[in-house]
Amino acid sequence: xxxxxxxxxxxxxxxxxxxxxxxxxxxxxxxxxxxxxxxxxxxxxxxxxxxxxxxxxxxxxxxxxxxxxxxxxxxxxxxxxxxxxxxxxxxxxxxxxxxxxxxxxxxxxxxxxxxxxxxxxxxxxxxxxxxxxxxxxxxxxxxxxxxxxxxxxxxxxxxxxxxxxxxxxxxxxxxxxxxxxxxxxxxxxxxxxxxxxxxxxxxxxxxxxxxxxxxxxxxxxxxxxxxxxxxxxxxxxxxxxxxxxxxxxxxxxxxxxxxxxxxxxxxxxxxxxxxxxxxxxxxxxxxxxxxxxxxxxxxxxxxxxxxxxxxxxxxxxxxxxxxxxxxxx
Numbered sequence: 001x002x003x004x005x006x007x008x009x010x011x012x013x014x015x016x017x018x019x020x021x022x023x024x025x026x027x028x029x030x031x032x033x034x035x036x037x038x039x040x041x042x043x044x045x046x047x048x049x050x051x052x053x054x055x056x057x058x059x060x061x062x063x064x065x066x067x068x069x070x071x072x073x074x075x076x077x078x079x080x081x082x083x084x085x086x087x088x089x090x091x092x093x094x095x096x097x098x099x100x101x102x103x104x105x106x107x108x109x110x111x112x113x114x115x116x117x118x119x120x121x122x123x124x125x126x127x128x129x130x131x132x133x134x135x136x137x138x139x140x141x142x143x144x145x146x147x148x149x150x151x152x153x154x155x156x157x158x159x160x161x162x163x164x165x166x167x168x169x170x171x172x173x174x175x176x177x178x179x180x181x182x183x184x185x186x187x188x189x190x191x192x193x194x195x196x197x198x199x200x201x202x203x204x205x206x207x208x209x210x211x212x213x214x215x216x217x218x219x220x221x222x223x224x225x226x227x228x229x230x231x232x233x234x235x236x237x238x239x240x241x242x243x244x245x246x247x248x249x250x251x252x253x254x255x256x257x258x259x260x261x262x263x264x265x266x267x268x269x270x271x272x273x274x275x276x277x278x279x280x281x282x283x284x285x286x287x288x289x290x291x292x293x294x295x296x297x298x299x300x301x302x303x304x305x306x307x308x309x310x311x312x313x314x315x316x317x318x319x320x321x322x323x324x325x326x327x328x329x
Contacts, residue, residue: 007089014310016052116143143316149305166265169291180285
């Protein structure tokens with residue numbers, strides 16, 4: 001199984017580390033090797049296989065994954081024989097960015113795809129699924145909605161006999177951290193600044209605090225679990241910047257907390273701050289993600305997990321890779 005990695009930032013490097021760490025496990029499935037990797041500046045290819053940890057070391061020391069300047073990711077993919085594209089380039093929610101081009105190119109050529117890139121999935125999920133089916137390719141994306149929290153495959157595979165009625169969850173650890181700190185009396189701006197200092201929030205936190213990240217994940221769940229055909233623009237979104245200390249205090253008086261909840265069902269597609277009773281699965285504090293899946297037979301099922309992180313997200317990519325290898329065998 002020959003792998004090409006598009007994007008060698010935090011998650012790409014994390015996956016390379018996981019490939020090295022789990023090499024013995026992967027050998028039980030056959031010959032698994034990375035034959036190409038590229039970032040925004042450079043690329044490297046080797047039909048005989050690249051050393052994942054050497055690439056990680058080079059990226060840390062030089063800021064680039066290879067010595068050759070990158071003209072286009074498509075050009076790299078066309079220059080090497082590969083079986084699976086691991087697409088982990090930066091998310092672009094407006095156009096899908098280079099990630100969308102990479103995924104479309106791979107699927108058109110019958111290559112399997114694993115991605116955690118939310119942009120292409122939030123904008124063109126149905127089109128990409130049809131493209132995969134047309135060319136008999138497999139597209140998997142477990143890490144795109146919950147990071148290490150196994151929600152997509154849980155709903156689509158482990159709960160096959162169930163009818164999933166709804167999913168409600170906390171899908172953004174940055175927002176949850178901010179709201180958790182506000183529970184302790186910090187005003188929004190101070191909690192946001194702390195999140196930025198700790199590396200949970202970007203210098204421009206709009207993607208998180210405006211609910212955009214959560215909305216992307218809600219779209220992915222709607223299309224993959226509920227078989228809907230929706231896009232990012234279909235989501236009703238309210239972020240957390242308007243949540244006041246007074247609202248937090250009022251919630252506490254009622255033994256409740258305020259959390260940014262994404263909800264999806266056959267009819268609902270919404271992201272908004274909501275009152276949650278203390279002790280409820282969706283009332284957790286900190287940076288964890290959590291979701292409550294309502295089913296017709298088993299009732300409510302709650303899951304928790306880290307929604308971000310290099311190794312945590314890479315664990316979801318690994319599970320998708322093993323699933324593809326199982327199917328191909």
